[in-house]
Amino acid sequence: MKLSNIKEIYAGAIELIKDAEFDRPYLVGKPYNKDFRLISFISDPKYMNAFLEYDIDGLICTKAVYEEIKDQYNGGLLIAENPKTAFFEAHNHIAKQSKNNQKTNIDETAYVDERAIIASNNVSIGKHTVICANVVIKEGVKIGDHCVIREGCVIGTPAFYYYGEGKERKLVESTGSVIIGSNVELHANVVVEKGVMFGNTYIGDNTKVDHSSVIGHDTQIQKGCTIAAITVAAGGTKIDKNTFVGVGVSIAPNVSIGSSAKLSAGAIVTKDVKAGERVSGNFAIPHNQFIQHIKNISGGGVL
Incomplete structure (x- = not known):
């Protein structure tokens, strides 16, 4: 999935700055798996250092946050009216597509x-x-x-x-x-x-x-x-x-x-x-x- 695909599942206004492919949405602080391409959302620029510690492929943020972080981050960027909602809409979409059924x-x-x-x-x-x-x-x-x-x-x-x-x-x-x-x-x-x-x-x-x-x-x-x-x-x-x-x-x-x-x-x-x-x-x-x-x-x- 790409950041640009989020516009198909998120009803709010978005603006794509730089596209990126990803496998999973990820919340910083949760167990980290570098085998997957990850995106996250950032609600406050003061947390940017935490994101830089991880190899995050894309971020979703507001216009105001983007202006604060654009010179610090080189990955994919998507501006959304409500970054948290856009993030979880992407997660729920992937969740419904990624079931790997094995017989009990x-x-x-x-x-x-x-x-x-x-x-x-x-x-x-x-x-x-x-x-x-x-x-x-x-x-x-x-x-x-x-x-x-x-x-x-x-x-x-x-x-x-x-x-x-x-x-x-x-x-x-x-x-x-x-x-x-x-x-x-x-x-x-x-x-x-x-x-x-x-x-x-x-x-x-x-x-x-x-x-x-x-x-x-x-x-x-x-x-x-x-x-x-x-x-x-x-x-x-x-x-x-x-x-x-x-x-x-x-x-x-x-x-x-x-x-x-x-x-x-x-x-x-x-x-x-x-x-x-x-x-x-x-x-x-x-x-x-x-x-x-x-x-x-x-x-x-x-x-």
Whole structure:
């Protein structure tokens, strides 16, 4: 696809400065694959240095931004009334054209309850894995060996990711995947969103996720983690190995949690957590500080 082709799918006014071919739209900061020709959009010239660090083949921007960056950038350039909308329209167009269907593969030793719903294409289920009743597995999901996916789980549902405003809001097509390692257990009604823009949502070996938890798009959970019930890990969360997440924890988008950390029950985590650190509270702070704060406001009594 070329930048000039965007005029066929985007309703707003555009002006082509320099054409460029591309394979995928790309959001800076997401996993980068130099094997593809990429375009992005820029809303503020102050971010230009970040774009220059990547080999971006084309940019979409407003006229005002173009005037600021034209002497810094030699790739393709398209001026659009709303660069973000033009960018995601291009992404959705490519998403609908780029499906690579492969017949679903379920290992002969796996058990799948007859009431489970599994997509006929682009799903892989490993050896001795158990899929319980009323599980829904959508396209783009790979599940390893010796896993248990309990009743009512939904794996590979589209990401909660929109563009536009008001009635014009549209869902960004989820072109990514879900990868689940081996010896993973998902208890009842866990929801796992797929990666939104050719990325993946990952749950590592030996991780256990309790019921009614939500694992957002592009979240990366490494091996040996314990995720208690009703946890929400928003999009782009990174949880390193052997971490414990207590009941009812909410983790904000793109927060990183270090290895062997502990998130106390009910914590609202909005900042990165160091390896081995324990945090508590709303908003979450180091656990010792939280306990001292509780003592202070309760007059120093015993908890």
